[in-house]
Amino acid sequence: MAPTSAAQPRITMQRIAQEAGVSTATVSRVLNNHPKIDADTRSRVIAIADQLGYKGASAPRANLSMALSVILDRPGQTPAEGDVLGDDYGSFLHIQRMIVSIEQATQAQGYQLMLISMATLQRELPPAIQQRGVDGAIVIGGYFPEKLIAEVAQAVPTVIAGGALPSSAAHAVHMNYQRSAAEVVDHLVGLGHRRIALLNGPRSSLTSAEKLGGYCQRCAYHGLELDSSLIIYADSFDIRDGYAATEQLFRQGSFTALVGATDVLCQGALQVAHTRGLELPRDLSLVSLYNSGQSLMWPSLQPLTGVRAPHELVGQLAVERLLAQIAQPSAPMETVVPAELRLGASSGPAPA
Numbered sequence: 001m002a003p004t005s006a007a008q009p010r011i012t013m014q015r016i017a018q019e020a021g022v023s024t025a026t027v028s029r030v031l032n033n034h035p036k037i038d039a040d041t042r043s044r045v046i047a048i049a050d051q052l053g054y055k056g057a058s059a060p061r062a063n064l065s066m067a068l069s070v071i072l073d074r075p076g077q078t079p080a081e082g083d084v085l086g087d088d089y090g091s092f093l094h095i096q097r098m099i100v101s102i103e104q105a106t107q108a109q110g111y112q113l114m115l116i117s118m119a120t121l122q123r124e125l126p127p128a129i130q131q132r133g134v135d136g137a138i139v140i141g142g143y144f145p146e147k148l149i150a151e152v153a154q155a156v157p158t159v160i161a162g163g164a165l166p167s168s169a170a171h172a173v174h175m176n177y178q179r180s181a182a183e184v185v186d187h188l189v190g191l192g193h194r195r196i197a198l199l200n201g202p203r204s205s206l207t208s209a210e211k212l213g214g215y216c217q218r219c220a221y222h223g224l225e226l227d228s229s230l231i232i233y234a235d236s237f238d239i240r241d242g243y244a245a246t247e248q249l250f251r252q253g254s255f256t257a258l259v260g261a262t263d264v265l266c267q268g269a270l271q272v273a274h275t276r277g278l279e280l281p282r283d284l285s286l287v288s289l290y291n292s293g294q295s296l297m298w299p300s301l302q303p304l305t306g307v308r309a310p311h312e313l314v315g316q317l318a319v320e321r322l323l324a325q326i327a328q329p330s331a332p333m334e335t336v337v338p339a340e341l342r343l344g345a346s347s348g349p350a351p352a
Contacts, residue, residue, distance in 0.1 A: 002248055013135050014326065019048045025150040028135070029110040087102040095140060097292075098161060101315030109323060111135075136322045139170070146206075153332075161318035163206035164334050171325060173318045173335045177207045177289065180307040181214025183286050184259050184340050187221045187305075192350035193257040193285060197230040197249050199269060201237055201261040208233065211261055213287055229253040234265055242268025250276070256350045257285040266304060281348030291342070298301050302345035310337050 013027045020027065022041060030045040031054075047161055091145060103113050114134065136157040139149055144224050146165055152158050153170040164172035188196050198215050201208045212231070219226055229252040234245040241266035246258070250272065260266035266288045270280075278284045289308025 014054060014329075016045065016049050016054060016159050017327075018344060019052070020045045024135075025109060025323065030254055052206055052295070053235060097311040098140060098315040101312040102161070102319055103192060105316050105319035109319070117286065136326050137224065138318050138322055138342050157322060157329065159318045159322045160206075162312050165206065168332045168334075171321050171334075173314050173321060173337060174207075175290075175307075175309060175314070175339045176336045177210035178214035178217075180289055180339050180341070181211045181259070182218040183213060184289060184307065185218035185222070187341060188257045188259070188285060188287065188347065189218075191285065191348060194224060194350070195227075195230065195253075195255040196224065196257045197253075197255040198232070199231045199242065199249065199258055199260045199265050200231065201265065202235060205237075205261075207290075208261065215259065225308075230255055234261070234268075237262055237264055239264050239268045239271075242266065243271050245267070246272040256286075257287070257347070259285065262290040263288045263304065266306070277334050280346045281350060284352075285347040287347050303342075305344040307339050307346040308342045309337060 005311050013024050013031070017024045017027045020041075022045065026037065026041065027045055027049075030042050031049070104303065115294040116137075134156055136159075137152050137155075139152060139158060139160045140162055146169070149165060150169040158175070159171040160170050162173050162174050185196060193237070195213075196219065200211055215231075216226055230247045230249070232249050232252075234241040242260070245265070246269040249255070249258070258269055260269055266286055269286060273280060273284055273286070280286055282305065286304065288304055288306030290309050292309065292311075293305060317335055317337065324330075
């Protein structure tokens, strides 16, 4: 029986860059056949890459150089590979916008983009990352199991876009959800509301704890009773679970204002309000903590009050942080992006 050969170490662009005495970005441009590279540098990089056995070094790269992992926001469902932007994700405009900004930023740096679903990662990691010629990953958060993100970060340089891990296992670019929740509570208290409910995302979401923290801290600051009957976690970020959770809130107690974790959950709450004959904002104020800018009240089609998520900026900064990490690995850090509370037609004075 022939002896089994030892696994060969993965050849990375960082190693090629070190051997060639150039930056990782230069190596990427050479391997992607970027025109703005001088002939000597191109020849040297390709020769070293060939010598090290880097796949696809002698010709314009056929393999892709950066993986984008798209998060499945609905637990219990796993789309097939290649279906990561299907119906489940079509309603999440913020994910679509973030992907567009990431793609533009990566292409501007000579990279190409690869989409990998959570189902694929769970099934194949680490080979799903390491065997595809991937140099880095951007994870769109936050509904990824923490252990899985940590495994991705061990395999390749990783940045989480839109969430952060409690264990700080990976770099992160995200909004300050705790501050946003506090700002929303301040807004509603300023309108005279004393019974403010929270329709939070799933407990397993990376951002739910931050939103709850900001809500509770600011309610306590204003002397509001922290009533557990006013807090509920939706089973997912789906509009139907937003509807079900809001119905449960109404069965648990009374409130004059409702803070929703996302605009999709708020759409479910809007349907409940309409079914119960409540008019916004006369009978109920509704504010979203993560507004895509496209949520409208029905049937007036006026915009919701909500925290406008800077999707494009988060995507751009995630790419910048990832490229910096590829060029020079460093300890995980967080980049917090400011967000803005935009007033719409769904919040108003508390009912008399």
